[in-house]
Amino acid sequence: MCKKQETPVNQHFCQSCGMPLSNEILGTNADGSQNQEYCQYCYKDGAFTGDFTMEQMIDFCSQFVEQYNADSGQQLSRDEYKEVLRQYYPNLKRWSTPTEELPHAASPLKQQFIDEMKDISSFPSTDQMASTRKL
Numbered sequence: 001m002c003k004k005q006e007t008p009v010n011q012h013f014c015q016s017c018g019m020p021l022s023n024e025i026l027g028t029n030a031d032g033s034q035n036q037e038y039c040q041y042c043y044k045d046g047a048f049t050g051d052f053t054m055e056q057m058i059d060f061c062s063q064f065v066e067q068y069n070a071d072s073g074q075q076l077s078r079d080e081y082k083e084v085l086r087q088y089y090p091n092l093k094r095w096s097t098p099t100e101e102l103p104h105a106a107s108p109l110k111q112q113f114i115d116e117m118k119d120i121s122s123f124p125s126t127d128q129m130a131s132t133r134k135l
């Protein structure tokens, strides 16, 4: 008889950004205890560090495509990786729960996160290219 394979149901991934969780990077609850569902980058002191939409989080995390390629042995472009994340994220708790039922970001980290996001989205690579190319 074939034995049913044990699947690691309890393998933990951050339910916000999808990164594998280890004890060192667990988020923290308001009382300072460890939160088993989210990483410390997403969740700190009982609240999310930023009020991201799922698409914003996909955009943000797609910068780690090289890490993903190294781990998975694939050669995805950043856009291809975003497609992977678009399939994956709706399964995570944060993105499958109505926003109003989630604890909202209240810490100063939230603003810091948003500022970092702005820097990334306004990265002036195309402008620079245009200004250096003379016809």
Ligand SMILES: [Zn+2]
Residues within 6 Å of the ligand: 014, 015, 016, 017, 018, 019, 038, 039, 040, 041, 042, 043
């Ligand atoms: Zn996370």
